[in-house]
Amino acid sequence: MATEILMPALSPTMEEGTLAKWLKKEGDTVAAGDIIAEIETDKATMEFEAVDEGILGRILIAEGTEGVKVNTPIAVMVEEGESVADAAPKTRTESGTKPEPEPSAKAEAPRTPAAPKPAARAPEPDWPEGTETRNQTVREALRDAMAEEMRREDTVFIMGEEVAEYQGAYKITQGLLDEFGARRVIDTPITEHGFAGLGVGAAFGGLRPIVEFMTFNFAMQAMDQIVNSAAKTLYMSGGQMGCPIVFRGPNGAAARVAAQHSQDYAAWYASIPGLKVAMPYSASDAKGLLKSAIRDPNPVIFLENEILYGKSFEVPVLEDFTVPFGKARIWREGRDVTLVSWGIGMTYALEAAKKLATEGISAEVIDLRTLRPIDYETVLDSLRKTNRCVTVEEGFPVGSISNHLSAVIMREAFDWLDAPVLNCTGKDVPMPYAANLEKHALVTTDEVVAAAKQVCYR
Amino acid sequence: MAARKGAATANVSRDDLMKYYRDMLLIRRFEEKAGQLYGMGLIGGFCHLYIGQEAVVVGLEAAASEGDKRVTSYRDHGHMLACGMDPKGVMAELTGREGGYSRGKGGSMHMFSREKHFYGGHGIVGAQVPIGAGLAFADKYLGNDRVTFTYFGDGAANQGQVYETYNMAELWSLPVIFVIENNRYAMGTSVKRSTKSPSLWERGAAYGIPGEEVDGMDVLAVKAAGDKAVAHCRAGKGPYILEVMTYRYRGHSMSDPAKYRTRDEVQKIREERDAIEHVRQLLLTGKHASEDDLKTIDKETKEIVNASADFARESPEPDVAELWTDIYADA
Ligand SMILES: Cc1ncc(C[n+]2csc(CCOP(=O)(O)OP(=O)(O)O)c2C)c(N)n1
Ligand SMILES: [Mg+2]
Numbered sequence: 001m002a003t004e005i006l007m008p009a010l011s012p013t014m015e016e017g018t019l020a021k022w023l024k025k026e027g028d029t030v031a032a033g034d035i036i037a038e039i040e041t042d043k044a045t046m047e048f049e050a051v052d053e054g055i056l057g058r059i060l061i062a063e064g065t066e067g068v069k070v071n072t073p074i075a076v077m078v079e080e081g082e083s084v085a086d087a088a089p090k091t092r093t094e095s096g097t098k099p100e101p102e103p104s105a106k107a108e109a110p111r112t113p114a115a116p117k118p119a120a121r122a123p124e125p126d127w128p129e130g131t132e133t134r135n136q137t138v139r140e141a142l143r144d145a146m147a148e149e150m151r152r153e154d155t156v157f158i159m160g161e162e163v164a165e166y167q168g169a170y171k172i173t174q175g176l177l178d179e180f181g182a183r184r185v186i187d188t189p190i191t192e193h194g195f196a197g198l199g200v201g202a203a204f205g206g207l208r209p210i211v212e213f214m215t216f217n218f219a220m221q222a223m224d225q226i227v228n229s230a231a232k233t234l235y236m237s238g239g240q241m242g243c244p245i246v247f248r249g250p251n252g253a254a255a256r257v258a259a260q261h262s263q264d265y266a267a268w269y270a271s272i273p274g275l276k277v278a279m280p281y282s283a284s285d286a287k288g289l290l291k292s293a294i295r296d297p298n299p300v301i302f303l304e305n306e307i308l309y310g311k312s313f314e315v316p317v318l319e320d321f322t323v324p325f326g327k328a329r330i331w332r333e334g335r336d337v338t339l340v341s342w343g344i345g346m347t348y349a350l351e352a353a354k355k356l357a358t359e360g361i362s363a364e365v366i367d368l369r370t371l372r373p374i375d376y377e378t379v380l381d382s383l384r385k386t387n388r389c390v391t392v393e394e395g396f397p398v399g400s401i402s403n404h405l406s407a408v409i410m411r412e413a414f415d416w417l418d419a420p421v422l423n424c425t426g427k428d429v430p431m432p433y434a435a436n437l438e439k440h441a442l443v444t445t446d447e448v449v450a451a452a453k454q455v456c457y458r
Numbered sequence: 459m460a461a462r463k464g465a466a467t468a469n470v471s472r473d474d475l476m477k478y479y480r481d482m483l484l485i486r487r488f489e490e491k492a493g494q495l496y497g498m499g500l501i502g503g504f505c506h507l508y509i510g511q512e513a514v515v516v517g518l519e520a521a522a523s524e525g526d527k528r529v530t531s532y533r534d535h536g537h538m539l540a541c542g543m544d545p546k547g548v549m550a551e552l553t554g555r556e557g558g559y560s561r562g563k564g565g566s567m568h569m570f571s572r573e574k575h576f577y578g579g580h581g582i583v584g585a586q587v588p589i590g591a592g593l594a595f596a597d598k599y600l601g602n603d604r605v606t607f608t609y610f611g612d613g614a615a616n617q618g619q620v621y622e623t624y625n626m627a628e629l630w631s632l633p634v635i636f637v638i639e640n641n642r643y644a645m646g647t648s649v650k651r652s653t654k655s656p657s658l659w660e661r662g663a664a665y666g667i668p669g670e671e672v673d674g675m676d677v678l679a680v681k682a683a684g685d686k687a688v689a690h691c692r693a694g695k696g697p698y699i700l701e702v703m704t705y706r707y708r709g710h711s712m713s714d715p716a717k718y719r720t721r722d723e724v725q726k727i728r729e730e731r732d733a734i735e736h737v738r739q740l741l742l743t744g745k746h747a748s749e750d751d752l753k754t755i756d757k758e759t760k761e762i763v764n765a766s767a768d769f770a771r772e773s774p775e776p777d778v779a780e781l782w783t784d785i786y787a788d789a
Contacts, residue, residue: 008497011713012504044715051494070499166646166718189616189652190583190644218582221617256502256554258565260581429781433565434554435502436775 004073133314141283145290159186160212196222213249230299231274248302259430264395270371281346283313288323326373334364341392352448387418388455397425419455482512508536510707513733515540517680529577530609532567549770557773584617594634613644631696646718659701669699
């Protein structure tokens with residue numbers, strides 16, 4: 001019986017891939033376990049093994065084809081004696097997911113009198129007009145930032161699990177070992193508390209460590225060194241002993257990796273005096289902020305996101321491009337409502353703004369970019385113009401950055417508010433594994449749209 | 459198949475050999491099927507296969523008695539099958555369905571069974587080690603003679619909490635067997651690149667814990683070492699360490715291209731040291747079973763695995779209301 005070979009999913013985030021190479025030809029006999037093709041995923045080139053034995057009857061997708069969706073038939077296997085013509089590709093249906101229920105009905109919010117509207121601050125660009133830019137992924141931008149800083153300053157080094165020979169579990173340190181050697185690009189054993197503390201000591205000792213956590217979920221093993229040693233020593237030493245160190249890695253939910261591997265720690269770190277916290281969304285911010293972080297004399301928590309790693313943005317081609325901490329970026333100007341977000345939350349905020357525009361609501365979208373310090377002024381200026389604000393955050397709702405922003409807005413701009421500030425956050429549950437539940441646990445664009453309409457009384 | 463030295467085959471019964479063969483084969487076929495379902499997008503996230511390491515859990519489960527406990531890392535499918543959990547429930551958890559052991563909420567890395575005394579499935583490297591000692595603490599406190607098998611990897615062996623646990627376990631004579639599954643790699647890092655200790659089990663000496671190295675590709679050797687460790691624990695003599703030398707054939711997880719080792723290295727071990735092939739040869743040469751008998755077992759195993767996959771595909775997704783359940787126990 002002819003069977004189809006389908007494009008396999010070879011990583012948690014893979015939706016499509018490149019069929020890089022066929023290692024078997026039509027007519028070749030294949031044994032179970034033979035490598036039949038090489039497939040490039042979003043992370044790496046993987047060897048694809050045959051599951052069953054048979055003859056490669058027909059190749060449906062030529063090598064070199066990019067963007068082949070997972071589960072697309074790529075070849076047909078036939079059995080001994082069967083002709084390839086018998087290999088009629090069948091279509092398959094997998095169990096589908098049910099449509100999402102509508103978000104729950106909105107509650108009436110109290111009105112407050114409208115206040116005079118000041119002129120909004122004009123957004124400053126991050127780079128001079130006319131600067132050449134190029135399209136880069138967040139992954140490449142992060143790597144370039146580290147490489148540039150390592151070229152600039154010999155005391156900068158990187159350590160972490162799989163950062164050197166494996167080129168990074170998420171390929172952020174690709175090529176660094178080749179360029180800088182094993183003295184400066186260091187594979188550690190799996191001992192987060194140990195190497196975080198060692199990094200703190202190295203920083204006290206005059207170096208500028210970049211410590212990569214394979215993901216921030218594992219930084220919980222190292223929490224004591226980050227909070228009690230890195231963040232507090234400058235203060236406790238009366239200003240003598242600073243700790244210039246960057247702790248970086250992916251933070252927040254990836255895809256289907258469940259409760260222990262899907263948590264946004266932004267609010268945790270941002271609550272600690274002595275730490276700085278950056279959480280970029282775009283590639284240019286990832287680059288400019290990471291360079292600033294490495295030069296900063298303080299401990300910086302640099303929260304990346306696995307889902308954003310493969311996303312491309314324009315990055316300026318400049319000798320030395322940095323983005324300062326504490327300066328938000330206005331991605332979209334608007335009149336009716338201010339959407340404030342950071343990191344992956346920006347994906348939902350920007351999508352929501354687009355949808356809202358089709359319904360005649362003009363949303364201003366602000367990316368905080370750093371969570372310690374926070375650029376309150378940009379948020380307040382925008383709010384004094386729109387009189388309405390919705391925050392978008394992936395993390396848990398209780399004790400969130402969103403809660404903090406709401407409090408600051410209430411204190412500083414109460415009279416300008418035409419509606420309560422609403423927080424769109426992840427749900428107050430550990431991340432479930434099941435695909436349908438995971439979707440519900442995360443914040444969604446529809447929830448942001450609904451909240452924006454609610455504060456606009458629409 | 460190369461001849462093996464030292465393996466005690468004299469006093470092993472046909473029934474035992476047949477059981478080891480069946481149990482190891484079930485794990486292998488189950489894992490192959492899981493790999494297939496992952497490729498089809500039916501399983502998501504991280505999925506760590508146990509192929510190559512089957513003799514470790516099958517040998518140690520043979521040394522365990524009813525009521526003994528076990529806890530391990532994310533590479534946990536084999537442990538669950540070996541301790542008698544239902545393949546259907548395990549596979550349905552891998553696909554994130556209602557019929558799974560955690561009703562779809564835990565996934566491949568986080569599964570549990572009170573009934574079978576399986577305490578997980580833990581995603582954070584090393585975190586299960588003190589938990590295993592805590593399970594043993596509870597048994598000692600309650601005054602029974604149960605032991606806890608606490609499995610962890612060669613990479614996990616470098617986590618600080620392992621040594622904090624060793625100290626307490628020996629200090630309080632806890633009935634816990636620390637099983638280091640040394641499969642030579644922690645993701646892409648070989649043992650040689652992560653430690654200069656010549657052996658991992660010998661680190662126990664610093665805390666006064668006895669232990670030994672075991673050939674993890676020989677289920678009989680694993681069973682024999684397990685018996686010894688269990689006897690030590692049940693006699694109230696405290697913890698014991700088994701460093702079981704094994705090998706994983708597949709990548710670390712489904713997204714690992716495994717470029718840190720050669721295909722030849724994998725191929726050589728598959729050909730010369732495969733644990734299932736070893737028992738197969740013992741069965742055939744000892745005239746305990748014919749080729750036909752083994753074919754029948756292969757067929758039955760495939761049927762069990764296929765039924766688990768069918769169940770895992772047909773079981774519905776959890777009800778959306780499940781999102782909000784199990785966060786707190788009812789007071
Ligand atoms: C605290 C922590 N750090 C890092 C990781 C990422 N990680 C998952 S498995 C793994 C390798 C562990 O290797 P080993 O202990 O030898 O077990 P094996 O996978 O070989 O069974 C790493 C680094 C993690 N899950 N938890
Ligand atoms: Mg290992």
